Amino acid sequence: MSEFPRFLNIPLADWIDTFMDWVLTNFSGVFDAMGHALLMMLLNLERFFLLIPWWLVVISVGILAWRVMHKWTMGVVMALLLVLVGSFGYWKLAMMTLALTTSAVVVSLAVGIPLGILMAKSDLAETIIRPILDAMQTMPSFVYLIPALMLFGLGKVPALFATLIYAVPPVIRLTNVGIRQVSKDTIEAARAFGASPRQILFDVQMPLAVPSIMVGINQTTMMALAMVVVASMIGARGLGLEVLLAINRIEVGRGFEAGLCIVFLAIIIDRITNAMATQQQKGLES
């Protein structure tokens, strides 16, 4: 049996552990403050979702779906899916999951869009960020749980943080692509009329990148929702926890029910944001 030579060993794991220790001892204050801000946002959002009566949520989602998809049948279907979630007895947990997903998406956009712009504006930034994004997307999502746990302890905040890391790449990527694919002729015309780089960005590049960014938001949302189950391992409550408990206790029915609810949420969010993206695209074309 051939053995890999020992002297070629790289103790990367040790290095990373040392680095994390160093971060923790020196920056724990920063992370505490950040964690607190995230927690406040998450809690308020959760409270908001649980405060609105269930029928209002169902009707609003129905109307929104009807409006963006231009089909009243779709509105009815989306509303019915949401009613089913309630019928399975998971309304409250679904709202908590929705709050976590929404928070993760909001933070993803706040971080991802500026990063995407930076990437589009500078080739150097693109060369650096692109492989990092590739790594972020191929890394098993469980891996993010460990540093999140170390930085923020157990609870909702590390769950949010892990979800954020997992879900942010698409919006960065598609913001970058959207801006870069704006035709050179259009940008040249703006320059010829004396537009500054900032005016070109906000008047021309960003509006024309909107359809692409919308696709990014759609993908980010889907990935955030997919991360919910994994994030429940470090203390996110909601539908994910139900699935996790069902696995531990080998309760097929319970797992299936909770799983279905996640699927329903995913379908609703996907169809609505997707329709919004196509609407933007059409708006540009006609």
Added chain:
Amino acid sequence: MEHNNQADQAGEICLEVNGLWKIFGKKAADILDSDLRFESKETILEKTGNVMAVRDVSFSVAKGEFFVIMGLSGSGKSTLIRMLLRLIDSTRGSIRVNGEDILKYNKKQLRNFRRNTTGMVFQYFGLFPHRTVLDNVAYGLKVSGVSKEERQTRAQEAIETVGLKSWEDYHPSALSGGMRQRVGIARALTINPEILLMDEPFSGLDPLIRREMQDELIELQDRVQKTIIFVTHDLHEALKLGDRIAIMRDGKIVQIGIPEDVITSPADDYVREFVQDASPAKVLTAGGIMDQPEALLYEWQGPKAAIRTLRDIKEDYAFMVNRTRSLLGLVTLNRLKTVIQNNGSSLKKAFTPDPPTTNPDTILEDLFPIAAEADYPIAVVDEDGKFMGEIQISSIFENMIQDKEAVTDE
């Protein structure tokens, strides 16, 4: 050709370009400092990997002049027009607009220059697909911070100038190519620029629309009197539109002159080749080749006086006009003789009322079908029907042959 390098002495100079060079690549300055700069484009590319785009170009344009830069693709004309507002930076040389060297401008000065002094029209329109026609046209004003109300009023005026009224709220994608370019022109006009830069604005349009747009541009220029720099690869377009034409080849200007000079005395083989394609049949006009007849007949004359006139000038026909020189018809010797034999007393019985006519702007090519039908010379009349001159059938062909000789003999 030296004497034509400068704009008309009478006109005030608006734009003056001196010793302008552009080399794309990292070794641009080194090439300019060595003898390599005299080498051909291909040699430079092979030896250094850099592309020589514009080579020692100098010219000046007077205020209100329509200046056409013509060349085939790769001649550097599109690069040159972009250098005039620094969309592409020059490697060396100077570009003076009203005496100021714009190559010395800082970023802010340059932006102000682009916002106020120049307006550009692009081959592929360069419209903003997410904005309505009105917002597209108003963009130049938005950039410089003009209030929404004012910019919409001014954009509206420009839209009406180019004949797009009632299309304000559409998006560019709803418009045809010709209409899109009207939006492009309106966008450039809205800022009321001193200089209008047009980079092959009509090349993307189909021939019929192209001709229509050219005619409208001429009409527009009569009204707005801008200094226009117009780039094209189409010689006919250049001849039709330009007060003066600069012909570019391999980044150099090989000839600058008024259209007639370019046609009749091409500076070198390259221009000659170009001009050969421009058949005189497409350039010369009826007004340019017509002659004055030795005599005309007047409607109040009697047949005997008329026959005497014809014998004096030794012709067997003459055109008859009225008091205001409007063409009435053609009188022939044979018809006159018949009238006199029948004791007729009025010339009116002797003339053919609708002889073949043409107007002075008609190009020779369009005279061919008329000439094929005509037994007598063709009358040239203006819009009001006034007689201006006549064209002998033989002179149509003589003019074509003569010009061919002038072109090939040199």
